[in-house]
């Protein structure tokens with residue numbers, strides 16, 4: 001493919017890509033797609049893919065074999081979608097290598113293996129298989145960011161363009177001024193998806209107002225928090241969507257310099273985003289004088305070494321500059337002094353990925369989704385003993401109860417709901433009686449929980465509140481960068497007290513000390529890590545205080561996981 005030199009060349013390419021796409025789906029050959037992402041690779045998807053290659057090499061059927069990304073239903077990996085000449089695409093879950101011959105042979109004989117099917121990609125049922133959209137996991141979702149997840153090949157810019165990709169960027173480039181782009185993002189009331197929920201349009205406007213140059217736009221794809229895996233899935237499944245959002249951001253800021261900082265552990269996300277950048281350069285959608293518009297943009301990819309703190313905005317910028325990734329005091333804010341002390345707009349991966357739809361459909365359309373103060377959709381990851389583990393995209397405001405028991409399918413047989421940890425490691429849990437709270441930025445905060453970046457963990461009776469709180473605080477202790485004293489010394493102190501309680505040496509006054517020490521850590525720490533590190537512990541203490549008291553006064557752990565007995569015996 002040669003470089004696209006102007007808008008007309010882009011539009012002609014779109015037409016060609018669309019007809020190629022339609023031919024693929026309407027031809028008389030089979031189309032077999034296999035979801036290849038980190039989640040599915042762990043469950044044998046590469047082996048499934050290789051086995052399918054062997055089956056096709058035997059020549060019994062004429063088929064196009066494709067690789068697609070994760071579609072969010074990690075619980076059903078490896079998934080394989082089969083489109084036969086006379087059928088809609090049928091999505092099958094749990095297709096391990098052993099099942100490949102049985103599935104393909106069955107389909108050739110007309111046996112649809114309906115019991116393995118998640119659904120058909122159509123609005124009508126087909127030969128007894130219901131539409132995919134009626135699957136309980138998908139029924140309550142509203143997929144904008146995940147619209148093409150599991151359908152397009154993440155390593156194909158052609159696929160992305162065929163489904164409308166880069167249309168929003170081209171619209172912004174030729175039909176909107178940078179100011180109008182910012183106005184549209186402001187009208188959408190899109191709030192940052194990295195945790196704090198700051199309005200993206202306001203940040204972009206502040207970045208524009210700062211006169212110094214050059215300016216930088218940075219995607220935060222670090223995602224080092226436990227229990228959260230939405231950004232890496234987005235990059236694995238649709239990297240061009242994030243890149244398009246970044247390009248629109250650079251255009252709005254009138255800067256040619258974009259970065260994406262990707263957590264070093266997310267190897268596939270890193271590779272696929274790098275590939276997307278290379279392809280965009282090959283097509284002339286990155287580089288100098290893009291499509292003859294006069295706007296130039298260059299994107300660089302940087303990666304971290306695994307320290308959670310490098311996801312914090314100012315630490316991330318030091319890491320990009322090759323310095324030690326540690327937070328700094330603010331002000332100045334990054335929009336005034338960020339990378340190389342120049343104005344820098346930093347947003348989360350999901351925030352950028354939301355921008356193309358806003359430009360395409362308008363800020364008012366986006367603001368009509370979700371709630372008044374938390375507009376749009378949100379990616380959610382759920383862990384714990386629930387039926388449907390994976391990544392879901394819901395409209396903001398869906399009640400938590402519906403999220404857990406409908407979208408994620410409720411508790412697996414044999415497990416009883418005890419609570420749900422919210423906000424990754426940055427907030428407290430909710431109990432059963434609090435689950436009617438809407439999932440949005442402000443409602444969860446009012447209960448001491450947090451939407452954060454959308455990572456939740458459901459836990460059952462086999463989890464001890466003291467032990468779980470210890471795990472969450474120990475993560476912050478381990479990841480503390482050590483720059484400021486309250487966090488460096490305060491988080492180990494909390495872990496020490498919790499260990500004392502877990503081992504049966506707890507004292508009644510320990511619960512007071514936890515409150516007192518936590519207050520100091522929260523109020524005096526320099527950055528967000530320390531400022532929220534005690535929150536899960538305070539939340540557990542508030543919701544499950546009786547368990548803490550039992551450990552101290554009765555030396556009893558009702559979940560039976562704390563090492564109380566052994567320690568008491570030693571004493």
Ligand SMILES: Cc1cc2nc3c(=O)[nH]c(=O)nc-3n(C[C@H](O)[C@H](O)[C@H](O)COP(=O)(O)O)c2cc1C
Nearest residue numbers: 192193194220222223311312313347348351528529
């Ligand atoms: C310890 C720590 C880790 C963080 N890690 C991330 C991260 O991995 N990804 C992210 O987008 N934001 C992370 N943040 C929040 C960022 O500092 C920043 O607020 C965010 O990237 C801004 O983007 P947004 O406005 O689109 O949410 C972290 C903050 C702290 C304090």
Ligand code: SF4
Nearest residue numbers: 482483484487527530
């Ligand atoms: S609060 Fe913790 S992580 Fe943040 S600067 Fe201080 S020591 Fe480092």
